[in-house]
Amino acid sequence: SLFGLPDQAPHERVLLAADAETGLKAILAVHSTARGPAFGGCRFWTYDNELAALNDALRLSQGMSLKNALADLPFGGGKAVIIKPAGQFDRPALFAAFGRAVQSLDGAYITAEDVGTTTADMLGMQAQTQYVSGIPRAGAFGGDPSPKTAWGVFVSIEAGVKLHLKRSSLEGVRVAIQGLGAVGWHLAEFLHKAGAKLVVTDVDAAKIARAQQLLGAQAVGIDEILSADVDVLAPCALGAALNSVSVPQIRAQLIAGAANNQLATAADGDALQQRGICYLPDYLVNAGGIISVAREYRNEGEESAVMAEVSRIGERVAELLERVKLENSTPGRVADAWARAKLVKPV
Ligand code: NAD
Incomplete structure (x- = not known):
């Protein structure tokens, strides 16, 4: 329509x-x-x-x-x-x-x-409109939202690893990252620092080489990343990575990434659930950037307050997984209903 x-x-x-x-x-x-x-x-x-x-x-x-x-x-x-x-x-x-x-x-x-x-x-x-954000400011947080987006994805993976994979830390957890762009690269750095083992790909060979050199990442081809033998898959390129072709091949047990619109259709979310794969909805996981530009737009708080708000995404992931259990549904459907119920003026 x-x-x-x-x-x-x-x-x-x-x-x-x-x-x-x-x-x-x-x-x-x-x-x-x-x-x-x-x-x-x-x-x-x-x-x-x-x-x-x-x-x-x-x-x-x-x-x-x-x-x-x-x-x-x-x-x-x-x-x-x-x-x-x-x-x-x-x-x-x-x-x-x-x-x-x-x-x-x-x-x-x-x-x-x-x-x-x-x-x-x-x-x-800025000369044409005041309705714009994501602009660096001297002495205040703001500008490029991608590090905040990456932090939100990172805390979501941490929560998912704990609650779905039942592992106490990211040490030794294997994570595949599709796309080492603005968000994917920061995410790779956070994960590396936390002890995760990275498997990466990008259409840009220079980005892969950098991840190999600086983060000890293993490189795979563009067509291999979604079926890589890993614990976690983080789609950080473009949309519709999770579709009727890729879903049956996915070996990760948890999916959490930055890309918008990862599911080609809602049915692909059901198919992941049937395979026992926990898919954390993109719009829950990747909200760090909008949280940052929204606070910047309203000129609210400091860097630490933004980071604290982004970190709350991890708590929402935990709440979502709890609701999924209670409602015996899929994370995608529960998150959708949860969000739609909030599509009203906040009090
Ligand atoms: P980006 O353009 O900086 O990075 C995308 C990366 O993916 C690039 O390095 C590109 O070469 C690579 N790529 C493209 N096609 C590929 C493929 N088929 N296989 C592997 N790699 C491929 O973009 P970004 O800002 O990092 O955003 C990534 C995704 O996250 C997008 O879907 C975006 O909408 C979403 N997102 C970004 C933000 C943000 O703060 N930047 C916030 C929310 C959501």
């Missing part, structure tokens, strides 16, 4: 923004403002076609509603997608045009970084 996925509430507003001069073609999707202004990053990506971009924007913004609700943030869910122009383009001018589109929504949507966008893009947009 043009309004979003059929099993979710429809989008409140979707703006198609184009600018002939800069080549901007963007989709700004406001899924829900029930909890407050829709907050979610901006993806800058090459798509096969415009409908694929729309689909991505709609899926991602619905995910943000659930993510922001579960993280108890006073924000709704939204997301933007800029279709990367083919050929030459003036990046600052393109993002300035995007900033004007954000401003035109009068605060219904607040943007920040996502895949393909940088702190420099956000900084450049």
